[in-house]
Amino acid sequence: MRFKVPFINDEKDAKANSHLDAHDESHGSAEGHSDHATSEGYSLDEGMAHYMDAGHLFGHVQDSYYIELPRFLTGGSAVDEHGQLVRDANGEPVKEAGKFKIPNLTGATVDSPLMPGFVGRPTKFMALELLAALIIAVAYIWLARKVSLEGKAPKGKVWNFLESIVCFIRDDIARPTIGKQDADRFMPFLLTLFFFVIVLNLIGMVPSLGAATSALAVTAVLALITFVIVMGVGMKKMGVVGFLKAQVPHMDLSPALAIILIPSIWAIEIFGLFVKHFVLAIRLFANMFAGHLVLAVFLGFIGVTWASWMVWAVGPVVVLVAVALSLLELFVACLQAYVFTFLAALFIGAAQHPH
């Protein structure tokens, strides 16, 4: 039995410049090299194997120009690059892989001439960030109106739920790390950070969507903002020189030792300052990326065994494992949002009260 699994290269125009299409291209390039492949699609074993491609798996986790949907939702017939219908071994037209393209509002497909390295084309993660921002804004502007205008005791599940998170961040994150007097000043940043991360993480648990926090670009920017705030807080409090000096704890050293030790400790501390913010970005990114990748691998087992009887053995197990992993991911989504916020608060607190 030969079953042709089509691969639709619907982003050929962007292929030349965008790494976002690496997933698509990986199959495209493989087509050319493989003895088993035809111009229309994959042979049975190729088609099964491609589910385990790192490129394919990463493609499910990383950013893209489309939202993947189940095949039956799009329903259109697949067309190859010559405009011909893709047919399986029995000559039946093959359905197109389910993809909902993010509208290319800017129309950009190549690097911007003004800003090299930037394409300026909307991606899935950008759409999800926008969605997350809208969800947070709607929920908390509504809550703020309730709390400040009505001034009554909290009432109802939604109100209590939303408010309890804010109180948790204030009482269990901001105040213990920054101190009661200064905590309120940093609450807007910590709250925005926490909700942005947790909502993006949780959106990642919705099938077909994705976790924008599994892109290093997103977590790196969040860590960078934290870094800037930490530096700003420290330098405002102690002055630029004072803050840099405060990185070395006071030690009683003989002058000879001090000349050697203090600069090297200072260098290590400054290096550590960068590293801990970099790790902040890596921690969140790696947790989200790895979690979703493991899910993709397990679900890929169904694809790999699809054409044989083994799918009946593997399928149910994979579904159970995927459910268990999804529950774990739900926990990780909340935990990592907490950890990111807590560490950011800790760094701010440390910059304010060194040693």
Next chain:
Amino acid sequence: MLDSCYTRLLILAEGGHEPDPLKFDADLALFTLVIFLGLLFVLGKFAWKPLIQGLNTREENIANQIESAERANENAQANLRQYEERLALATDEAKAVLDEAKKDAVAVKDRILGEAQEEAQRIRDRALADIEAAKNAAVRDLAEKSVDSAVSLAGSIVGRSLDKQDHDKLIEDSISSFTDGA
């Protein structure tokens, strides 16, 4: 199957399309920066500031309410203690009044009873005295009449009249014999 998978990985590695989990998308980074700072600004203005102020105000209100409730409770406790003391005092007083009233009542009862008994005694005594007097009068009357009739009878029998002196002596004798006999 695994072979082809491995081959594919090799091809991918050689073809320069090595999947890179650490790839950094400048577009996404810039967009994230804008979205995050925008969100921070908008929420800071319309959500976090009023929310935190509202929470602080509510906290103060609750603290004040608890404080005033505690004060009210203390007042109430003090009042209660005062009222209890007063009540105890009033009970004692009432009891004393009642006791006195009872004592008075008993005294009045005794007095009235005594007076009544005395009165009754007096009435009886007087009645007895009256009876005695009446009896004595009746006896004397009877004796006089008896003597008179006896004298006249005797006179008529004897035929001679006793003189006045004899007469009186006779009356006296007979009366005394009567009274002695009575």
